[in-house]
Structure formats: C-alpha cells, structure tokens
Amino acid sequence: MGGCFNMMLNFHLVVILMLAICGVRHRMGMAKAEKLSLESVEGKVYTLDSVREALIRQEDTIVFGLIERAKFPMNSHTYRGGEEIPGFAGSLAEFVVKNTEAVQAKVGRYNNPEENPFFPENLPPSLVPSYPFTQFLYPKAALVNINKSIWKFYFDELLPLFVASGDDGNYAQTAASDLSLLQAISRRIHYGKFVAEVKFRESAQQYEPLIRAEDKEGLMKLLTFESVEEMVRKRVERKAKVFGENVTLNNGDEKNVTYKVDPSVAANLYKNWIIPLTKDVQVEYLLHRLD
DSSP: HHHHHHHHHHHHHHHHHHHHHHHHHHHHHHHHHOOOOSSOTTTOOHHHHHHHHHHHHHHHHHHHHHHHTTTTTTOOGOBBBBBSSSBBOOOOOHHHHHHHHHHHTTTTTSSSOHHHHHHOOTTOOOOOOOOOOOOSSSSTGGGGGOHHHHHHHIIIIIIIHHHOOOOOSSSHHHHHHHHHHHHHHHHHHHHHHHHHHHHHHHHHHHHHHHHHHHHHHHHHHHHHHHHHHHHHHHHHHHHHHHHHHHOOTTTTTTGGBBBOOOOHHHHHHHIIHHHHHHHHHHHHHHHHTTO
C-alpha cells in the first residue's frame, strides 16, 4: 500500500515539473507570437486597442481550458485534504498548484507583472536572469491580487456547472487541468489592472476626483459599458460553439449538434464572474493609483 502511494506521489511530482516546464514554454511562445507582454520589440506600452486585442485572445485560452477540464469528471478526491499527502495538510489540487507555482517562480514566471500567483506567500526567488519587463503599472496599485476570490468561485460554483459527476481516478490530470484554467481566468481578470492604467492615463481628469473621494460606485459607473459587456458574452458563447462542437461527418445533422461544454457556461462565466471581478480589480487598482 505504501509503495503504491509513493509511486502515486512521485507521479504527481513529475506532473508538477512538466507543468512548470510547459508553462514557461507556453508563456515564452505566447509573448512572441501574440505580443501580449507589456513591452514589444519596438518598446511600446499598452493602448486601449492592444489591451482589447489581448483580452479577445485570452477568451480563446479560457474556452479551451473549459473544454480540457470537461474531459474529466468531478473527481472529488482531488479536492479532499488532510490525509492524502504526508506532511501536507491541503488537497491534491492545492499541492499541485503550490508546488507548480514554486517551480515556475524559480524560473521567473512571476517576474512578469501580468502573472499573479494563487499562493504568493513564501514563493522562492527566480534562479534565472530576469527579463527587463517594462513597469507599466503604478507600483503600489500593481499589488492588487484577488486570486482567493477566484479560487473560491472556481471550485464552489463554476466546476459543478459543466463537469460531470463521477470518478475516473485521473486525479493528477484533473488537478493539472484545473491549474491551467485557473491561471487563464486569473490572468484575464487581473488584466483589469492594465485596462485601468490605460484608461487613467488617457482620462486622468475624469478619474482623479473619484479616486480622491474614494467613490467606488462612481468609478464602477465610469468603467461600465453594458453594450460592450453584452458583445463580449455573445462572442465568448460563439467561440465555445465553434471550438467545442462535437464534429461528425453526417450531412444534414445540424439539428443534433452537441458540444463538449455547454456554450452558455462560457457566457455565464464571463457574465457572473470574469466581467464583474475584472471591474472590481480596476476599481481597487484605481483607488491606489494616487497613493
């Protein structure tokens, strides 16, 4: 029994290392191919257009993340804590996330201001030369991190909406897909800091009185464009249909089209969580913009 458990634990550690390597390669490729980093080859910083392009591209990552997580049933064993891993009180999901973030921190992931760890406490320093990322964000406001809220809604509310009940034993793979989707959602929500900074720089005279008055409601109203939010939800739902359709070769079978993930789940993810929490990040960032 002990030998089997040790084998399983070793497998989990291998998965964590692979995740770290893949994560770094993914970030390097994304930065080069999509120009989503704070600086480009030309040294330009963000504009509203470049931020909008980045947010649209991140929709693809999130939709694919939903599809990947839906491959596995709930596998609730992944989320039980207390006795599964010797010397670790949390769940397997926490174990994977904490250890993966620690490895990724050592290779510089969190030197990029676009990245926000779920467990920032006691992250090890980077062991590799740091890329000179442009410090576009206002330093004190840049510290805003709402990953605890993201963690809670993800496991308590989102997963039950699109993941089938059951247990197939793929706990390490389940935790890996959770981590990938969590990081994509977190990155999208915390992009609100860049949106807020761009808007502040373009219209400081509109924002400064509200910031000095600590008027959260006024800031929220200034940041809210319902027509844009509705367009985003419709686009994400459309992407979920296109990316997630179960393809068949039967002609004339359009009426029986099925999807790997109900497209309404992607739309509701944006409606109920991503869009509201992004605006919360923007407001919190702006409240510290004049510190």
